[in-house]
Amino acid sequence: KNEVEQSPQNLTAQEGEFITINCSYSVGISALHWLQQHPGGGIVSLFMLSSGKKKHGRLIATINIQEKHSSLHITASHPRDSAVYICAVNKGAQKLVFGQGTRLTINP
């Protein structure tokens, strides 16, 4: 079993829908990261969380340390949000453990 599990693996939705991507982890962590990767491209860091909730534009990330669970929400989704979203956790100094990613497709 992977130390970081994401669900769903693939998600297709219509423009405007509310999107939720989930991440569960089984190890002790110091921080959790949500990352975005467009096809063939580099990775953009969206959020780093160690507790609570963060919001940036239409993106919201939450984390529940006790339950070892985090969610990434996208409100009013748009085709440009189509990308792979990756959850990663800091396990020890300078080591990120990555989930398998969620491939999101938003249709117009």
Next chain:
Amino acid sequence: DTEVTQTPKHLVMGMTNKKSLKCEQHMGHRAMYWYKQKAKKPPELMFVYSYEKLSINESVPSRFSPECPNSSLLNLHLHALQPEDSALYLCASSQVYTENYGYTFGSGTRLTVV
């Protein structure tokens, strides 16, 4: 400057060639990373440099040779690669103590070994 710059963006090399990938950042980050990413897979850590010293080598074959000449620059020297080494190579940087800081990733070098 809040970017990690990787060059070249694309590289095709033969199995007998020697080439280098370059990564540069000017954010004052003292930790720099090389990751390898195969298609539809998450990145895999290869090397970590902390204060210009190699701190983590994830048992990477010696045909990959990292170098950190100064705090802003990270190189990956490639020699006698195999076709299975074809992948996206990502560089990242961060503060050394990452608990309260995020990572900045470059856009990657797409490497094809023929």
